[in-house]
Amino acid sequence: MITLHHLEKSQSIRILWLLEELGVPYEVKLYDRDPQTRLAPAAYKAVSPLGTAPVITEGDVTLAETNAIVDYILDRHDDGRLRPAPGTPERARYLFWFHASQGSLQPLLTNKFVMMAMTTRAPFLFRPIAKALVGGLDKAFFGPRLTALLTEIETQLGKTKWFAGDHLTAADIVMGYSMELAAARAGMDEVTYPNAHRFLKQMRETPSYIRAMEKDGKGTVLL
Numbered sequence: 001m002i003t004l005h006h007l008e009k010s011q012s013i014r015i016l017w018l019l020e021e022l023g024v025p026y027e028v029k030l031y032d033r034d035p036q037t038r039l040a041p042a043a044y045k046a047v048s049p050l051g052t053a054p055v056i057t058e059g060d061v062t063l064a065e066t067n068a069i070v071d072y073i074l075d076r077h078d079d080g081r082l083r084p085a086p087g088t089p090e091r092a093r094y095l096f097w098f099h100a101s102q103g104s105l106q107p108l109l110t111n112k113f114v115m116m117a118m119t120t121r122a123p124f125l126f127r128p129i130a131k132a133l134v135g136g137l138d139k140a141f142f143g144p145r146l147t148a149l150l151t152e153i154e155t156q157l158g159k160t161k162w163f164a165g166d167h168l169t170a171a172d173i174v175m176g177y178s179m180e181l182a183a184a185r186a187g188m189d190e191v192t193y194p195n196a197h198r199f200l201k202q203m204r205e206t207p208s209y210i211r212a213m214e215k216d217g218k219g220t221v222l223l
């Protein structure tokens with residue numbers, strides 16, 4: 001049986017949602033973040049090869065990296081519902097959003113968050129320098145890339161109910177966490193991005209997502 005090692009307020013929520021959506025038998029072990037560093041605790045790092053969440057174990061297999069875990073689970077437990085078949089119009093959209101989530105959006109959001117934390121945690125005298133540096137990086141690199149992605153998200157969700165089409169797929173499951181993060185911390189507001197917020201509402205009302213959130217018990221985004 002799959003064991004999901006679930007770190008609170010982390011990307012691991014996607015795996016919990018996926019397992020609930022598939023109705024696969026699984027076990028979940030809950031871990032709190034280290035109260036000081038807000039990183040994964042030592043017990044978690046002992047399980048995860050990269051020290052990061054999510055990670056699953058099943059028999060001799062230990063697997064980290066969100067999208068590797070999603071594909072591993074889908075390979076065994078999905079009949080094609082959550083991963084559109086090759087050759088269908090949904091397939092290209094599915095592949096794009098499934099990979100854009102972990103290849104582009106999530107790294108941009110994580111880097112932005114780390115940079116913001118740097119400005120508040122830097123020693124007092126260095127804070128103005130840190131702020132100027134981070135502001136410059138954001139203006140030249142992170143800001144434009146993030147805006148381009150959020151604009152593309154808004155356009156896509158203006159055309160289709162879910163990211164790949166009319167039905168929920170694993171692309172929505174991986175995008176979901178990043179969308180919550182973008183709304184909470186990266187300026188994806190309801191006025192500029194109404195379709196994105198329509199997606200978030202729809203996701204939060206999905207029964208399998210509600211069940212995952214109940215098992216998680218903490219809420220998704222680290223603030």
Ligand SMILES: N[C@@H](CCC(=O)N[C@@H](CS)C(=O)NCC(=O)O)C(=O)O
Pocket residue numbers: 009010011012038039040041051052053054064065066067102
């Ligand atoms: N690319 C990795 C990123 C994993 C990652 O950075 N996870 C964060 C949780 S949102 C984490 O483990 N943070 C705690 C830590 O670094 O100790 C994936 O998709 O699994």
